[in-house]
Amino acid sequence: MLLVYTHKISPRLKYVFKHICTRVLGFKVDFTTKVEEFIAHDGLKMSYTRQQLGNEFFVKSHEILYEQGLSDIEINVHQWENTKCFFYNGEKSTMPFDIFAASFYLLARYEEYLPQVKDEFGRFIATESIAYKHGFLHQPVVDIWAYKFKAILRELYPDFVFPERAYSIKPIIDVPSAYNFRLKGIMRTFGGTLKDLFGLKLKRLYNRYAVLFSLKHDPYDTYKYIINKQKQTKYKFLFFFLIGAFSTYDKGINVNKKNFKSLIKHVGDYCHVGLKISYFALENNLLLKKEKGKMEAIINSSLIASRNSYSKLNFPESYRNLVELEIKEDYTMGYPNHIGFRAGSCTPFLFYDLDFETQTPLKINSYHIMDYALLKNKSFLDKKKTLNEVISEVKKVNGQFVPVFHNYTFSNLQHWNGFKELFNIILGSANEG
Structure with missing residues (x-):
């Protein structure tokens, strides 16, 4: 001591x-x-x-x-x-x-x-x-x-034996919309069809109906691949599903759809599941309480972790709301478009409320890289170099590396070429040595 x-x-x-x-x-x-x-x-x-x-x-x-x-x-x-x-x-x-x-x-x-x-x-x-x-x-x-x-x-104090900690990873899979075309309902499908037609996005229109008629796989449906990856590592992935209502900002799947609930339960059999808090629930504690209750009914256990839509933090109100609702962990602290350490640390820490001068029980797990930030690097080699640099920084202090990927990051959409390999680098970084 x-x-x-x-x-x-x-x-x-x-x-x-x-x-x-x-x-x-x-x-x-x-x-x-x-x-x-x-x-x-x-x-x-x-x-x-x-x-x-x-x-x-x-x-x-x-x-x-x-x-x-x-x-x-x-x-x-x-x-x-x-x-x-x-x-x-x-x-x-x-x-x-x-x-x-x-x-x-x-x-x-x-x-x-x-x-x-x-x-x-x-x-x-x-x-x-x-x-x-x-x-x-x-x-x-x-x-x-x-x-x-x-x-x-x-x-x-050369005789004192200091404990040693080990480098670890906590991969986050963010799911703002579980599917690209499936389970969207008649009105949204019709609206999407018109948008494709007027935008002359004929390939997208073809893919939309190929998925709806079960001729093709939905591009956002990457869960089998991710679960297989989960089976290859001891570090549990943490999924955040958006179950809030459709709005200007959030365009997820209706939580009352049976297949969507089944998907969340299925993923929960292999990985940890948390709540992606909808944009409007960030400023409405009653709405947040409802979303928490719905998620707990689906996963059949208490909600441990949450993450805010758009990585938005209303500081410090967002965290006070989580404390009030007894949500134990937050994964919002980070920058969507910049790589690095927003709170200067790669060790989870407790939220300290400066207004009330008190330490709270809310554990903040800041993330250090989001897939979108890597898109700034034009070539795959640059992406790989950037990722390895941030991993190296965390390894130097045997910290916890928290990357955020999305379900669609693992799709075959051209936008995300090479990201499966980047995810493998993250998993591999924890298995070395």
């Missing part, structure tokens, strides 16, 4: 130290404000306060962990060895930066509470983030800093 001496034990301080020490590095941490207790402790120890007590391992504290609410914080980002850091704390500190304050800033998504420019869906944009602006979005900096912290502890 690591004992931390500090002048004040605040909720923020406990939250971030427990994330770094326990969640990332795997050992327990406790706190004291009593100098005598600190001196008497003969195990791992450090002081985190304004001034060093003696010659102990000391990190000079930044005020952010003792404040309440939001303040106008000046942030200067500097190069630090192989990464970037901020909240410089002087040469007297054993670590030149306050990694705990900086980690809290990123994990609590402090910047997402502040006024910002949003995109057309009302989403926080990657280019507005401190990580993008200062060139460290591609690194899980919180985990990198944690490992630097561990290296210093190891030097000071």
Whole structure:
């Protein structure tokens, strides 16, 4: 156990130290404000306060962990060895930066509470983030800093046996529409037919009716392929099915269709199943409660995980709604069009509500790459290189890699050529060594 001496034990301080020490590095941490207790402790120890007590391992504290609410914080980002850091704390500190304050800033998504420019869906944009602006979005900096912290502890306490964690993957399969042509109903099929005709999309029109007359396979029906892939790895895939009503934004399948329910149950026999929350349920807790209830009736168990339509987060209301409905895990934190680490970490973390200054039980699993972001790379070799780079970053800190693919990514549509191979690279990355 690591004992931390500090002048004040605040909720923020406990939250971030427990994330770094326990969640990332795997050992327990406790706190004291009593100098005598600190001196008497003969195990791992450090002081985190304004001034060093003696010659102990000391990190000079930044005020952010003792404040309440939001303040106008000046942030200067500097190069630090192989990464970037901020909240410089002087040469007297054993670590030149306050990694705990900086980690809290990123994990609590402090910047997402502040006024910002949003995109057309009302989403926080990657280019507005401190990580993008200062060139460290591609690194899980919180985990990198944690490992630097561990290296210093190891030097000071060579006899202490530190736990080791292993690299893992958690593939996400997002299903905004289970089928391209099947189960769409008469009106939507008629509307789609007219659209194909007026748009002169004759090949699509032919495929539509070939599928409807069972002459061809629906292009979005890739579930057999994905389940076969699931059987080849010990890491469970997590499917998110959209079951919300048809709307301007969501164009899924009617949840009352028997075949759709059967599909969800079938997938649930092999993989984990979560709820893809519809666009309008993000701002309507009654609607979200209904969707949760419907999904629980289909899977016949409590809903553990959810993910928001369009990866949209209304911060912090979206997470408060999940906490209220006792949904335990979220998989929305990430950027659809940018690869990287939105919260600076590849370790699941708990949602800290800055308005109420409290740690909640909601576990946030941020994703690091979405298939759409890879489409920016024109050649397959570039896609492969980009994917391997992000995998490499996660492997360096033995973190959890969370990629998001869609059911149609595995189709034979030209748009998605080569993506099956990219998915195989992800599965293979966890089987190496």
